[in-house]
Amino acid sequence: MNVDPYEKFWMGMAAVIVAAFIGTIAYTARAYTLAPPSHVETIDPAQVMQDPRFANPGVTTLRDSTQQVVMVAMRYAWLPAEVHVIARRPVRFRLTSMDVVHGFEVAGTNANAMVVPGYVSQFTTTFDKPGTYLVACNEFCGVGHHTMQASIVVEEPR
Secondary structure (H helix, E strand, O other): OOOOHHHHHHHHHHHHHHHHHHHHHHHHHHHHOOOOOOOOOEOOHHHHHHOOOOOOOEEEEOOOOOEEEEEEEEOOEEEOOEEEEEOOOEEEEEEEEOOOOEEEEEOOOOOEEEEOOOEOEEEEEEOOOOEEEEEEOOOOOOOOHHHOEEEEEEEOOO
16 A cells, blocks of 8 residues: 555654643643642641641631631531621631532632642632622532531621
8 A cells, every 4th residue: 555655744743743632631630630739738637626727617817807717518517507707808718628529619709619638728708798698518529418508697897
């Protein structure tokens, strides 16, 4: 069988492109799954409640007037189930899971995070409007997933 030299060239180029795509996928899959792509802070999921960072979940006010909310996800609940924060002040959420992957979504806002066992998720947001906000788990975590919810009560400053 006689194959034209141009055809051989383009078949070779197609093979090089396919190999480059596969190599790129393999490299990124290996490089980016070794650690989460954001704030990397680890925790032993079996010892969450003994760890000083999560031993007393709830709300504290930091020196710069940022409110820090520490919450723990577990099947099928958030600890604490209700937190009170002040409107128009930064709120830093620090979250971890004791068992499986959970999702943290504050309905009606852009507050959304993955809560992965063994890692501490952290983000900061501000609630402009007072009211009660639903926190829902948006990652399927088991048969009781639909019951996993909490509340964030945003109050006017005094």
